[in-house]
Amino acid sequence: MIEDIAKNLINLKKKFTTIYDGQSQIQEIIPVSKSELFPIDQKDLELLHEFAKISPIYYNHYEQIIGNTTCVVYEGDINKYWLNSIQHSSSHAPFSPTWLMSAYICALFAKKFEYSEVIDIGSGDGRIAFCAKILDLKSYSIEIDDMLVGLQKELCSILDFNPHCSDATMFDYSSIKLTKPLFFIGGLAQMGGNSLASGVFDKISTMSNVQQNSGWVFAGTYSQKYLADPKNEAGWGTLIEKNNLKSVKTVSLPTAWTFHELDETPYIFAKPL
Amino acid sequence: MSSFDDIAVMFDTESEKLLKIIDIATLKSDLSISEIIDMYYQIINISSMNTMLKQQINSDNQKPLLDKILKIEKVITEKFDSDIHPRIMEHLRKSIQETTSTLQSGSKQKSKEDIENEAKSYEELRQKMSTKEFVEQYDKGLSND
Numbered sequence: 001m002i003e004d005i006a007k008n009l010i011n012l013k014k015k016f017t018t019i020y021d022g023q024s025q026i027q028e029i030i031p032v033s034k035s036e037l038f039p040i041d042q043k044d045l046e047l048l049h050e051f052a053k054i055s056p057i058y059y060n061h062y063e064q065i066i067g068n069t070t071c072v073v074y075e076g077d078i079n080k081y082w083l084n085s086i087q088h089s090s091s092h093a094p095f096s097p098t099w100l101m102s103a104y105i106c107a108l109f110a111k112k113f114e115y116s117e118v119i120d121i122g123s124g125d126g127r128i129a130f131c132a133k134i135l136d137l138k139s140y141s142i143e144i145d146d147m148l149v150g151l152q153k154e155l156c157s158i159l160d161f162n163p164h165c166s167d168a169t170m171f172d173y174s175s176i177k178l179t180k181p182l183f184f185i186g187g188l189a190q191m192g193g194n195s196l197a198s199g200v201f202d203k204i205s206t207m208s209n210v211q212q213n214s215g216w217v218f219a220g221t222y223s224q225k226y227l228a229d230p231k232n233e234a235g236w237g238t239l240i241e242k243n244n245l246k247s248v249k250t251v252s253l254p255t256a257w258t259f260h261e262l263d264e265t266p267y268i269f270a271k272p273l
Numbered sequence: 274m275s276s277f278d279d280i281a282v283m284f285d286t287e288s289e290k291l292l293k294i295i296d297i298a299t300l301k302s303d304l305s306i307s308e309i310i311d312m313y314y315q316i317i318n319i320s321s322m323n324t325m326l327k328q329q330i331n332s333d334n335q336k337p338l339l340d341k342i343l344k345i346e347k348v349i350t351e352k353f354d355s356d357i358h359p360r361i362m363e364h365l366r367k368s369i370q371e372t373t374s375t376l377q378s379g380s381k382q383k384s385k386e387d388i389e390n391e392a393k394s395y396e397e398l399r400q401k402m403s404t405k406e407f408v409e410q411y412d413k414g415l416s417n418d
Contacts (some may be wrong), residue, residue, distance in 0.1 A: 023392075059383075059385055060385050075385075077392060079376075
């Protein structure tokens with residue numbers, strides 16, 4: 001069950017936070033091999049490790065046993081990407097990645113829900129699109145920041161997940177053949193995600209066949225640091241209601257921005273009513 | 274004591290504190306982020322007390338208090354709004370520009386220690402940027418007055 005893998009990842013992250021004593025800005029873990037807790041194809045795990053080892057975001061890695069699971073700890077720094085991204089007036093949210101394992105679990109759900117394509121909007125380093133490609137889904141990555149798209153192109157040497165350097169609210173979605181797409185929206189609702197999602201939704205609403213078959217995934221938060229949405233859904237309730245969507249699944253997963261938090265990031269899967 | 278009296282007593286203490294802060298800021302060209310935040314906090318605090326007290330002053334025997342309020346308002350307008358605040362805005366703008374240029378011009382090959390040390394500069398840059406946003410909010414308030 002994918003839900004069990006998600007829960008096991010959260011438990012692993014909680015153990016990791018108690019023993020991690022490094023100084024890196026971001027850090028994440030990936031199990032070395034398939035196990036009872038993480039029944040994932042070994043080939044897929046190896047591709048996740050390859051992504052982290054090639055990505056210039058990570059500058060150090062080492063093996064560590066966490067609980068009973070042997071993992072590789074990846075230490076990284078995204079400061080220079082942050083500095084570049086805040087210089088875009090149209091950038092909706094500064095780059096901060098989800099964990100690779102979380103991206104992979106999201107892609108497993110995309111596959112389970114039988115979507116044909118994954119479109120990673122505001123994709124950062126493109127890891128969600130990359131994970132979808134691992135699972136043989138057609139994947140597209142749309143990112144406004146040229147430095148991040150440059151990084152994605154380096155990572156395409158492993159698997160081509162179709163990076164596009166574009167403002168996702170202006171992108172011509174009819175240029176890619178979409179049949180049953182799942183859109184992942186980068187950024188919390190309160191951190192620009194709302195306007196990004198609204199812009200993309202406006203574009204897709206002009207393609208009625210695509211819109212009816214589409215699915216949407218929103219990264220939410222329950223943190224009191226952010227203004228709560230009156231319709232809940234971790235900040236996305238109003239947008240979900242306004243666009244005639246319904247939430248069908250919420251899965252909590254570790255992300256770089258919740259590493260020091262007790263609550264993980266809820267990913268809300270929604271589809272048209 | 275009534276709440277008016279409480280605020281009047283507090284006003285005495287807090288306005289003295291503000292005068293000292295302004296004296297230091299007048300002489301010092303390079304204020305730390307925490308000094309800048311403390312100073313704006315104190316300015317906002319005193320300005321709120323001034324507004325509240327002025328609305329409730331209604332007798333001649335409260336004239337000394339009114340004089341104190343007018344005196345501190347004059348200091349805020351002449352020393353802070355006209356001199357210190359524009360200097361701080363300029364200082365933050367330049368400092369952000371310099372730190373950004375330094376960070377952008379760094380060499381490509383860095384050790385683990387270099388990256389982790391540089392992360393501290395990025396953290397300082399983020400602090401300066403959010404302080405600048407806060408200071409700009411104060412400036413917008415001045416423009417709307």
